[in-house]
Amino acid sequence: MPASEPVRRRGAPPFGPEARRHHDRVLASLDDVLSALPSAERGLFEARLARRFEDLFDGLEPVYGRLPGFAGFLERLVRKLARAWVARPDSLKTLDIERDLAPDWFQHESMLGYVFYVERFAGTLAGVHEHLDYLDELGVTYVHLMKVMHSRDGENDGGYAVLDYTRVDPTLGTNAELESLCTELRRRGVSVCVDLVLNHCAREHPWAIEAREGSERHLDYFHTFPDRTLPDAYERTLPEVFPDFAPGNFTHDEALGRWVWTTFNAYQWDLNWSNPEVFLEIVEVMLGLSNLGVEVFRLDAVAFMWKRLGTDSQNQEEVYDLLQALRACSRISTPAVIHKAEAIVSPDDLIRYFGTGRHHGRVSNIAYHNSLMVQYWGALASRDTRLMTHALGEFPRTPHNIAWGTYIRCHDDIGWAVADDDATAVGLDGFAHRSFLSDFYTGAFAGSFAEGEVFQHNPATGDRRVNGSFASLAGIERALAAGDDVALDLAIERVLLGHALIAGFGGLPLIYMGDEIGLPNDAAWADDPAQSGDSRWLHRPAMDWARAARRHDPTSVPGRLFAGLRHILAARRATPQLHAANDSDILATGHPRVFAHVRHHPLGPFLGLYNFTEETQWVRLEVLRAVGLEQPLDRLGSGPRLTDDDHVELPAYGRLWLSG
Numbered sequence: 001m002p003a004s005e006p007v008r009r010r011g012a013p014p015f016g017p018e019a020r021r022h023h024d025r026v027l028a029s030l031d032d033v034l035s036a037l038p039s040a041e042r043g044l045f046e047a048r049l050a051r052r053f054e055d056l057f058d059g060l061e062p063v064y065g066r067l068p069g070f071a072g073f074l075e076r077l078v079r080k081l082a083r084a085w086v087a088r089p090d091s092l093k094t095l096d097i098e099r100d101l102a103p104d105w106f107q108h109e110s111m112l113g114y115v116f117y118v119e120r121f122a123g124t125l126a127g128v129h130e131h132l133d134y135l136d137e138l139g140v141t142y143v144h145l146m147k148v149m150h151s152r153d154g155e156n157d158g159g160y161a162v163l164d165y166t167r168v169d170p171t172l173g174t175n176a177e178l179e180s181l182c183t184e185l186r187r188r189g190v191s192v193c194v195d196l197v198l199n200h201c202a203r204e205h206p207w208a209i210e211a212r213e214g215s216e217r218h219l220d221y222f223h224t225f226p227d228r229t230l231p232d233a234y235e236r237t238l239p240e241v242f243p244d245f246a247p248g249n250f251t252h253d254e255a256l257g258r259w260v261w262t263t264f265n266a267y268q269w270d271l272n273w274s275n276p277e278v279f280l281e282i283v284e285v286m287l288g289l290s291n292l293g294v295e296v297f298r299l300d301a302v303a304f305m306w307k308r309l310g311t312d313s314q315n316q317e318e319v320y321d322l323l324q325a326l327r328a329c330s331r332i333s334t335p336a337v338i339h340k341a342e343a344i345v346s347p348d349d350l351i352r353y354f355g356t357g358r359h360h361g362r363v364s365n366i367a368y369h370n371s372l373m374v375q376y377w378g379a380l381a382s383r384d385t386r387l388m389t390h391a392l393g394e395f396p397r398t399p400h401n402i403a404w405g406t407y408i409r410c411h412d413d414i415g416w417a418v419a420d421d422d423a424t425a426v427g428l429d430g431f432a433h434r435s436f437l438s439d440f441y442t443g444a445f446a447g448s449f450a451e452g453e454v455f456q457h458n459p460a461t462g463d464r465r466v467n468g469s470f471a472s473l474a475g476i477e478r479a480l481a482a483g484d485d486v487a488l489d490l491a492i493e494r495v496l497l498g499h500a501l502i503a504g505f506g507g508l509p510l511i512y513m514g515d516e517i518g519l520p521n522d523a524a525w526a527d528d529p530a531q532s533g534d535s536r537w538l539h540r541p542a543m544d545w546a547r548a549a550r551r552h553d554p555t556s557v558p559g560r561l562f563a564g565l566r567h568i569l570a571a572r573r574a575t576p577q578l579h580a581a582n583d584s585d586i587l588a589t590g591h592p593r594v595f596a597h598v599r600h601h602p603l604g605p606f607l608g609l610y611n612f613t614e615e616t617q618w619v620r621l622e623v624l625r626a627v628g629l630e631q632p633l634d635r636l637g638s639g640p641r642l643t644d645d646d647h648v649e650l651p652a653y654g655r656l657w658l659s660g
């Protein structure tokens, strides 16, 4: 080997000469930062930098490489990474090593996520401590705390209009309280996830204030325009996220005398990621929160981070570059930390958030499986699993180092993301089916069991999204109001079907606060003027602790749901096939009312069967045999019940987790 050839660390990706040059230069400039460290720690940082510099460089170079000062930018960035590592508390450095030793920790079948607004769950961060035993009882290993950072007063998009990324919202507590909550949760084996709102900040954020006061530097943190020429040109191909209460994607700011890009609400200013200073600012924020003990970042609305004329300005190549670079920053400086992408986009775009092609496996660790959620609700309404089977069967395969975030409800609305092609493939009309789902879940369809509301009716496209809690959309609210015990039994089974689906599909199941006890819609959601414009508050009620107190009463609704869910979760923990490293293969069994998927594993196959109707269904034993299950056990129950004519039986909304 010629002497000039770079030494390649075993197992590391080949270091390109350009990246090598930058790496060596940057490393040489870190001496003053790293010299304070014991040599083993310094060596660890240097090894991590060497291991991940290529990821960092490959992400940043296509975006910022041609800008003057790129080399200086890289140097400033890596100094930040080194400083954060130096400042990282010892307990978190230990966690880093633990995660290095078990990099698949978030894929494990023992993982269970719980998602809540801190204020709705416990009032304040300090208040959360009082409910940790409750979370333990459910087996929670991950909590997504919502609206943690300081957001603007009044309307704030449920906390997604951030005023200060570095400071906990004063209504919830202090940074020290966030740190102590993270510490206590970590002690209990629970990882904390918080949002990092990447696409926009509040128009009252100091960066925006500076821009309004004439700072050119800060003006460049945003996308602003002197007149409507470019906004109009962009608008020609841009969709509208909130057509109802925030039409258009640009807002005129009087003080600035310019149009500002505001994809979401007028008070949320989109950040200009083509400016490397924005990247540096966000990295600083991310590392600071990581050093308080945050382990997972939910990267909010990432699809929108890069704008390109003539496109919908979503899922642009630069987004994947930037996310890969952000991921590399965490891997170098705070390696216990992982990233979850919130991208509610089509499957082909979605899969790229895990990293495909040159980004393979390097972009995010977790992404929401929006389609699984939509297909659950679709199959439930139509009592037909053919579209679900087809659409999920078409999904691209995922890398092995990721996990889907599987969920049935969250704090957002449900958009009927059913592709026309998929609908056509099973003999449906996409538009008509989406309309049917909106009618069904807002109770407008005769015979519907659901209680929900329309959100963001878009007359241009006919889209009507839906709000409502799991329990209310699944029929619990109506059944209780009608005093109909039979309907109630069915509604409870529908909820448990959903819980079993997200626990058994493979990935990290995310339970939205209250869904373990059947919290209904919040009838008083519009009373607060700061919320009354946004009906997503319908399904963001305060936790009902009196209801939760009935969770051990087997005759009550919360008791039946809580026990049912705990049973599913115990079975999940005991089923190694549910480790997320392998995909679920969707099985087209030909059965129009049962959804089937199989997970292959060295211990033998796992077959999930889910009956989406209120009638008993039977699946041919041949289906089981074809995947290698001769004498299956049901991990969820004592069955399965086999019939004399070679079928396996599923009662109303029944679910079977079969393995050998």
Ligand code: GLC
Pocket (backbone or CB within 6 Å): 157, 158, 160, 197, 264, 300, 301, 342, 411, 412
């Ligand atoms: C994400 C959040 C949603 C918010 C939007 C804009 O989609 O989940 O609640 O409105 O981003 O920040």
